[in-house]
Amino acid sequence: MNIQEAWAYGRLQLAHAxxxxxxxxxxxxxxxxxxxxxxxxxxxEKDLTLxxxxxxxxxxxxxxxxxxxxxxxxxxxFYGLDICVNPSVLIPRPETEQLxxxxxxxxxSRQPLQAxxxxxxxxxxxVCLAKHLPRAGIFATDISSEALEVARKNAAQYVPGRVGFYxxxxxxxxxxxxxxxxxxxxxxxxxEWTMVDDGVKWxxxxxxxxxxxxxxxxxxxxxxxxxxxLRPGGAxxxxxxxxxxxxxxxxxxxxxxxxDVALIADYAGQDRIVSICTG
Ligand SMILES: C[S@@+](CC[C@H](N)C(=O)[O-])C[C@H]1O[C@@H](n2cnc3c(N)ncnc32)[C@H](O)[C@@H]1O
Numbered sequence: 300m301n302i303q304e305a306w307a308y309g310r311l312q313l314a315h316a317x318x319x320x321x322x323x324x325x326x327x328x329x330x331x332x333x334x335x336x337x338x339x340x341x342x343x344e345k346d347l348t349l350x351x352x353x354x355x356x357x358x359x360x361x362x363x364x365x366x367x368x369x370x371x372x373x374x375x376x377f378y379g380l381d382i383c384v385n386p387s388v389l390i391p392r393p394e395t396e397q398l399x400x401x402x403x404x405x406x407x408s409r410q411p412l413q414a415x416x417x418x419x420x421x422x423x424x425x426v427c428l429a430k431h432l433p434r435a436g437i438f439a440t441d442i443s444s445e446a447l448e449v450a451r452k453n454a455a456q457y458v459p460g461r462v463g464f465y466x467x468x469x470x471x472x473x474x475x476x477x478x479x480x481x482x483x484x485x486x487x488x489x490x491e492w493t494m495v496d497d498g499v500k501w502x503x504x505x506x507x508x509x510x511x512x513x514x515x516x517x518x519x520x521x522x523x524x525x526x527x528x529l530r531p532g533g534a535x536x537x538x539x540x541x542x543x544x545x546x547x548x549x550x551x552x553x554x555x556x557x558x559d560v561a562l563i564a565d566y567a568g569q570d571r572i573v574s575i576c577t578g
Contacts, residue, residue, distance in 0.1 A: 302339055
């Protein structure tokens with residue numbers, strides 16, 4: 300089997316299992332051979348070794364069972380970085396890049412400052428903040444020790460010594476006050492959970508996804524905790540479910556009545572970020 304044949308085999312096998320069979324087959328082949336897209340195109344007639352062919356067939360079988368590609372390759376792209384992932388962390392999503400962008404736009408001119416990423420998972424948000432805010436103290440919390448292990452690994456690779464990690468419930472383990480609180484917390488409701496894609500439901504950690512019966516348990520608790528942890532003039536940026544914007548705005552106004560609370564739409568026009576600026 301040569302590269303072209305392997306790619307075609309992968310594409311065909313994934314035709315019903317994936318929304319992007321061609322892309323997924325290619326990414327697995329690139330990962331297996333440790334090459335880029337252009338190599339596959341230029342050397343399409345190069346034969347795979349028997350070992351490579353067996354390895355590729357195994358990857359394709361895993362993807363066919365709906366295992367997300369980043370869990371197979373151990374890597375997900377986020378804000379221009381290759382972030383290490385495993386099944387104890389949520390795979391970073393493109394919409395979260397916009398959350399990072401909004402927070403950076405607020406924070407860049409306000410350095411030095413202290414920022415905390417609540418529910419850090421793979422550490423993707425904290426790592427980006429540390430990379431783009433060189434004069435900020437960056438901290439991150441998560442309730443999952445396994446997730447923190449992955450986050451520490453990513454921070455060590457990209458921003459060694461820059462992120463302080465704390466294990467525990469939301470802001471509780473963070474011993475100080477912060478100017479910036481950023482969080483992409485679990486926000487899937489019980490009803491929505493039944494409609495979530497199988498690949499997500501079967502492989503991604505439920506603790507990273509379900510936010511109680513209406514999806515708002517953790518966001519609501521965080522806002523309450525933030526009342527005593529956010530410095531005057533500080534800001535909170537939250538990623539929310541596309542139908543939760545107004546509900547989170549109400550919660551935020553209740554906790555921070557004099558703050559400027561805004562709903563920010565994603566590139567698809569859906570409300571996905573709530574910003575709460577107290578300054
Ligand atoms: C939706 S994931 C987000 C991960 C990462 N920040 C991202 O954007 O890809 C939510 C994270 O919150 C963590 N989490 C869930 N409940 C928590 C709690 N009570 N306190 C702190 N972290 C929590 C989960 O372990 C998970 O890593």
